[in-house]
Amino acid sequence: MYTGEGEDVFKEAKERSLTDYLEAALGVTAYKSGSQVRMDACPNPACGHSAAGSGKVRLKGDRTWHCYSCNQFGSIIDAAMWLTPGCGTPLLAAKDIVYGNTPPAVSPQEKQRQIEADQRKVEWQVWVNQRIYEATRQKFEPAVWEYLLKTRGLNPEVVTQGWKRGIFGTMPPNREQATLWLKSVVGDTELHYAGLWKEDSPSPWIAGRPLVQFVDSQQYAEFRVLFKPTNSKTKKSLAVGRPGVPYFWKGEDPAKCLVTEACLEMCAARSLGYTGSIIGMAGTGSWRTSWFKGLAAQGVQTFELAFNNDHRVDEDGEIKNPGQQNQLLLARELQALGLHCSDASPKEVGDINDVLLRRKGIQ
Numbered sequence: 001m002y003t004g005e006g007e008d009v010f011k012e013a014k015e016r017s018l019t020d021y022l023e024a025a026l027g028v029t030a031y032k033s034g035s036q037v038r039m040d041a042c043p044n045p046a047c048g049h050s051a052a053g054s055g056k057v058r059l060k061g062d063r064t065w066h067c068y069s070c071n072q073f074g075s076i077i078d079a080a081m082w083l084t085p086g087c088g089t090p091l092l093a094a095k096d097i098v099y100g101n102t103p104p105a106v107s108p109q110e111k112q113r114q115i116e117a118d119q120r121k122v123e124w125q126v127w128v129n130q131r132i133y134e135a136t137r138q139k140f141e142p143a144v145w146e147y148l149l150k151t152r153g154l155n156p157e158v159v160t161q162g163w164k165r166g167i168f169g170t171m172p173p174n175r176e177q178a179t180l181w182l183k184s185v186v187g188d189t190e191l192h193y194a195g196l197w198k199e200d201s202p203s204p205w206i207a208g209r210p211l212v213q214f215v216d217s218q219q220y221a222e223f224r225v226l227f228k229p230t231n232s233k234t235k236k237s238l239a240v241g242r243p244g245v246p247y248f249w250k251g252e253d254p255a256k257c258l259v260t261e262a263c264l265e266m267c268a269a270r271s272l273g274y275t276g277s278i279i280g281m282a283g284t285g286s287w288r289t290s291w292f293k294g295l296a297a298q299g300v301q302t303f304e305l306a307f308n309n310d311h312r313v314d315e316d317g318e319i320k321n322p323g324q325q326n327q328l329l330l331a332r333e334l335q336a337l338g339l340h341c342s343d344a345s346p347k348e349v350g351d352i353n354d355v356l357l358r359r360k361g362i363q
């Protein structure tokens with residue numbers, strides 16, 4: 001525990017606005033994405049600036065940050081330790097926040113270079129998504145079919161339709177086989193350009209993730225594992241390409257549109273018999289109001305919001321329900337735009353897929 005000067009300077013540093021600090025140090029502007037505050041630059045210099053709209057860094061309550069790209073996170077002190085040369089200890093970092101003047105950590109030239117390098121990488125990722133999409137028109141892996149039907153409870157017609165509509169694709173489930181498949185379909189040089197295969201790794205990042213979910217025109221795709229090993233840090237899905245477009249299922253009823261939090265929930269709603277169009281948010285649950293304005297212009301009269309009902313109690317006995325909190329925020333945004341919406345979220349705990357699993361007696 002620190003005493004004297006140290007304690008005061010820590011307290012003062014932690015009271016500073018993290019957003020203001022990062023904006024000044026990184027030369028970027030934070031922005032709202034759905035209910036979250038995001039930035040396109042990371043305090044970790046090795047991760048740095050990315051293309052506009054990547055939103056890779058999330059700021060929480062102006063107090064903590066988390067980068068979805070390099071997985072670093074922390075407080076304003078941790079950010080200063082990354083950003084400021086000579087701030088190797090928390091105390092030096094705190095002093096720099098309080099007494100320093102937060103000079104830009106990277107030169108404008110270096111920032112521009114990093115952004116352009118990231119844009120090239122994203123363009124290669126879209127190209128990779130398109131090659132994989134074309135190759136997945138040939139075959140549907142039985143292991144993925146079984147997973148979607150038995151573990152997720154989706155109807156076979158919905159999975160077949162999802163594949164025909166270009167929402168689903170599959171790769172060999174085995175990592176070694178997937179590596180060979182990716183080398184022939186995409187090419188190893190191209191996978192390296194796209195940042196999907198690091199020099200020292202035996203296989204590309206996306207190998208061993210046989211379920212691929214594409215948004216329209218493959219600008220963005222998520223590569224999923226079927227079964228996540230317990231206690232593993234492996235992410236369930238890896239996002240590749242340009243975020244910002246949702247999954248979309250065009251329905252028979254043009255007047256209504258269900259809004260769900262993910263691709264598989266969209267397909268679960270379809271399996272439950274929903275006949276309107278359905279949005280599945282891509283990535284980490286963020287929306288853009290332009291989607292809703294666009295759909296309203298095409299005749300959607302009601303948006304039925306079906307966010308997760310996460311109802312849980314934390315250690316302090318406080319009830320937390322981020323899904324429902326976000327749904328409320330979206331409802332307010334839609335009302336402010338003059339768009340009609342209603343609540344279609346699960347009445348029991350869980351998401352739309354849990355509703356489907358209960359209905360089918362799987363869960």
Ligand SMILES: [Zn+2]
Nearest residue numbers: 042047067070
């Ligand atoms: Zn990062």
